Amino acid sequence: MTNNNKTRILDPKTPPFERLVLTMAYLRSEKGCAWDRKQTHQSLIPYLIEETYELVEAVESQNPEKIKEELGDLICQVVFHAQIASEIDQFKIDDALSTITEKLIERHPHIFKEEKSLEPHEVRQQWEKIKLAKRGENRKSAISGLPKGMPALQMAFRIGEKAGGFGFDWGNSADVLSKIEEEVSEIKKEANSLDHERLAEEVGDLLFAVSSFARKSGIDPEAALRQALTKFQRRFEIMEKEVDRLDKKLYNLPPIELDRLWELVKKKEGRYKGDKQG
Secondary structure (H helix, E strand, C coil): CHHHHHHHHHHHCCCHHHHHHHHHHHHHCCCCCCCHHHHCCCCCHHHHHHHHHHHHHHHHHHHHHHHHHHHHHHHHEEEEHHHHHCCCCCCCCCHHHHHHHHHHHCHHHHHHHHCCCCCHHHHHHHHHHHHHHHHHHHCCCCCCCCCCCCCCHHHHHHHHHHHHHHCCCCCCCCHHHHHHHHHHHHHHHHCCCHHHHHHHHHHHHHHHHHHHHHHHHCCHHHHHHHHHHHHHHHHHHEEEEEHHCCCCHHHHHHHHHHHHHHHHHHHHHHHCCCCCCC
């Protein structure tokens, strides 16, 4: 890494992406940072996951400044991995950029070749069909290819979406409701049995059906669940403050008193619905 490169890094007039790439290369050089030099593709995985979730949180907060910051952090991880690959002659960042650009062109023939208008669901179906055709005889399944570490609820959403791309799907959200009712009925039958595996299977079926209902309703189930958990946590913390105000201990209160305080918190929020967690 030359002094000229360092000068370009410190010059704010250097194009932003070039400046980031040069900065990462310098940090990985002998003149750079010991921690950055030590990192590998594997060691960076936790940071990649963390930055991804932080970006998701920023997007859900609808705060442009946070989105900008977290997007930059995630891009930094991408450049970090590309720099490591470059050092061992695997590929360069430009190769990764060229690959995704070609993929976007290939997966959007209605824009770059045929120039015809498609509805969003038709675009998704076309995308999946192109992917399947490219895999050819090496493909495992039309619904394979999802990362194993993906959150299960989000995976349920994507599997349903992939299958739906080939016409194997519910007609609309109303059609899924009967399936949800059916799965709830099955759980009721198994609830008092000693067959825990069977009960677990029915619970899984219900969650999958709920995911399908969310998808057909245009709702991201993972985001909806996070929102519900955030709401529950917020209300629980308010309830804890109320308990402290009463000079009592949470663990000493009977369930009926906890229920009363919970309903009080919900009323104060102006969103009383008559249920414990809704």
